[in-house]
Amino acid sequence: MDGTSPPAAQAAPYPDSYYAASRNPAPPRPRLEGRHTVDVCVVGGGYSGLSTAITLLERGHSVTLLEGAKIGWGASGRNGGQIVNGLNAGLDVFERRFGRDVAARVAKLVLEGGDLIRERVARYDIRCDLKDGNVFAAFNARHMRGLEAKRDLWASHGLTNLEMLDRAGMRAHADTDLYCGGMIDTRGGHMHPLNLALGEADAVERLGGTIHEDSPVIHAEPERARPLVRTANGEIEARTLVLCGNAYLKGVVPGLEWRVMPVSTQVMATAPLGTDLARALMPSDTCVEDVRYILDYYRMSADHRLLFGGGTVYGGTDPRDIKRKLVASMRKVFPALAGTAIDHAWSGNFALSFLRVPQMGRLGASTYFAHGYSGHGVTGSHLFGRILGEAISGDLGRFDMFAGLPWLPFPGGRTFRVPYSVLGSWWYATRDRLGV
Numbered sequence: 001m002d003g004t005s006p007p008a009a010q011a012a013p014y015p016d017s018y019y020a021a022s023r024n025p026a027p028p029r030p031r032l033e034g035r036h037t038v039d040v041c042v043v044g045g046g047y048s049g050l051s052t053a054i055t056l057l058e059r060g061h062s063v064t065l066l067e068g069a070k071i072g073w074g075a076s077g078r079n080g081g082q083i084v085n086g087l088n089a090g091l092d093v094f095e096r097r098f099g100r101d102v103a104a105r106v107a108k109l110v111l112e113g114g115d116l117i118r119e120r121v122a123r124y125d126i127r128c129d130l131k132d133g134n135v136f137a138a139f140n141a142r143h144m145r146g147l148e149a150k151r152d153l154w155a156s157h158g159l160t161n162l163e164m165l166d167r168a169g170m171r172a173h174a175d176t177d178l179y180c181g182g183m184i185d186t187r188g189g190h191m192h193p194l195n196l197a198l199g200e201a202d203a204v205e206r207l208g209g210t211i212h213e214d215s216p217v218i219h220a221e222p223e224r225a226r227p228l229v230r231t232a233n234g235e236i237e238a239r240t241l242v243l244c245g246n247a248y249l250k251g252v253v254p255g256l257e258w259r260v261m262p263v264s265t266q267v268m269a270t271a272p273l274g275t276d277l278a279r280a281l282m283p284s285d286t287c288v289e290d291v292r293y294i295l296d297y298y299r300m301s302a303d304h305r306l307l308f309g310g311g312t313v314y315g316g317t318d319p320r321d322i323k324r325k326l327v328a329s330m331r332k333v334f335p336a337l338a339g340t341a342i343d344h345a346w347s348g349n350f351a352l353s354f355l356r357v358p359q360m361g362r363l364g365a366s367t368y369f370a371h372g373y374s375g376h377g378v379t380g381s382h383l384f385g386r387i388l389g390e391a392i393s394g395d396l397g398r399f400d401m402f403a404g405l406p407w408l409p410f411p412g413g414r415t416f417r418v419p420y421s422v423l424g425s426w427w428y429a430t431r432d433r434l435g436v
Contacts, residue, residue: 011212013070017346018269018307019077019194020184024127026071027076027196032212032234038064040392041229041236043217044244045069046076048370050200051385057207059393064236065209068216072197072246075377078348080267080297080309081114081286083117084134084190086110088374091153092122097355099404100115100250102234105401107157110185113379116386117196118189118300122285124206126199129302133286137170137179143291149184161187176333177201190287190299193378217245222363240392243369244385246351246377248257253369259359259407260351260372267309268345269301270337278304281334296329306330306337322347350375354409360384360402368392368399404408 014020018102021095040056042049045067053063067073087110096102119131136146144164151162164183165173173184201211212234219230220243227241243249249257273281278300287299296310308330322345331338353359353372360370368388371379384402391399 014073014194015078015346015348016344017078017194018301018305018344019081019192019266021344022192022195022301022303023077023196024195026201029067029071029211029213032066032215032231032236032251034233035237036064037236038062038235040064040162040236040240040242041066041227042242042244043220044246044248045071045197045201045211045213046074046244046246047102047197047200047381048242048244048246048385048388050076050197050204050355051116051382052244052370052388053204053209053385054200054207055386055389056392057204057209062393063204063209064238064423065204065211066215066217066231067211069215070213070247071211072194072344073351074246075348076197076255076381077194077274078079078267078346079193079316079350079378080204080287081190081193081267081287081299081307082173082289082297082379083114083191083378084289084376085114085185085188085379086376087358087380088222090150091157092149093356100348100351102401104157104407105398106157109383109391110154110396111159111161112386113381114189116382117191117379118347120200120203121191121196121383124199124203126196126203127193128193128195128199128345129283130191130196131188131287132186132189133173133284134185134190135170135173135182135286136291137174137182137288138183139178139292140180144181146291149183151183161185169223173282173286174288174333175281178333179290184286192302195244198324199400204412213331216250217252222253222367225364225366226368227364228416239366241367242388242392243363243367244371244381246371246381248349255363256380258409260353262349262350263312263352264347265309265327265375266311267307267341267343268326269324270306271341271343273300273304273306273340275304277336281306281336296333298333300332305343306334355407357405357407358384358389358402359405359407360399362403401422 039062098103289297298308370384
């Protein structure tokens with residue numbers, strides 16, 4: 001979700017989010033100035049770009065990274081902070097659309113993104129309040145059957161990290177009457193997403209990489225033998241170019257931009273609740289998301305605020321009143337918070353692909369890209385960044401598998417993709433309300 005950003009972002013580097021207000025100190029990083037020739041240029045200072053850069057630097061490459069605003073300015077610094085294993089499209093979708101062999105290969109890497117986050121947090125001593133446990137909450141019997149099917153499917157591939165929860169077991173994670181049960185992923189977790197990105201940027205520089213912020217790309221020639229990117233104040237010709245702009249490419253590479261659709265989701269942070277109330281509401285200190293098509297997700301911050309997110313706006317626009325939109329949902333989950341102050345509320349875009357399968361590929365011989373994580377970008381972007389780094393280093397096995405998967409455009413094209421998606425979300429939301 002990060003990458004090239006609108007020029008206005010230079011005047012307001014971060015949204016008024018809890019994450020921005022509680023971020024770790026970071027050094028100023030200069031704009032790109034002048035003309036440069038480099039080994040690898042990565043466009044995008046979010047998780048995809050940072051993960052690609054770290055992978056390449058650990059393998060001995062020289063890397064220059066361009067960020068349009070500030071590190072983690074987009075979704076990497078605005079998301080719910082939940083480590084949700086797997087890709088948005090389930091293993092059943094991969095098997096149905098692409099065959100059992102592809103599904104089996106995907107199953108071998110669905111835990112890798114989360115493991116990679118933990119590995120880098122430990123290796124580079126990143127302070128991001130990392131905690132274990134991700135819980136899926138069910139409202140009805142149909143939801144429970146879906147969770148049981150997912151657990152059984154993952155178990156058939158040797159993945160044993162999913163455990164079912166009955167109503168009482170669910171209360172150990174969220175003390176609410178709303179759910180009939182759920183499922184915990186013991187290999188999931190949560191963290192401060194912007195501090196994770198800032199820590200990874202620090203790792204890039206410690207490994208010898210160069211980062212330029214406030215450098216939105218305004219022109220790109222990705223299909224040249226030596227790709228070229230241009231900013232307002234500088235230009236880079238690279239042996240290899242990597243495009244990790246995701247939902248924020250803003251017309252720079254139209255052939256990529258229309259493969260995905262920006263979708264905004266919203267998050268808010270309460271005032272500090274205090275240790276006792278925070279533990280009473282969420283005793284296990286895991287993170288929770290429900291399994292509806294339009295879902296709620298929430299967790300406690302390190303300073304005992306409830307971080308509550310949900311809702312989607314297709315096309316990537318922001319709702320008029322984020323607090324009003326989310327407070328009603330929060331009160332349904334935790335009625336005790338009805339009068340609690342909201343200190344921060346913000347919105348951010350993720351890139352949705354029609355099949356909910358992230359896309360990876362090449363433009364010409366020397367430009368690589370990855371995008372379209374469809375709301376599962378925390379783990380997916382770290383994984384895909386590693387795979388991009390592998391491919392540029394000559395190990396093409398996993399890259400070729402994803403690059404070879406077909407992708408479909410949104411029905412209705414640019415004009416009607418938003419109303420089509422709104423209609424589809426209305427249908428699935430109605431099914432959720434009816435429990436069918």
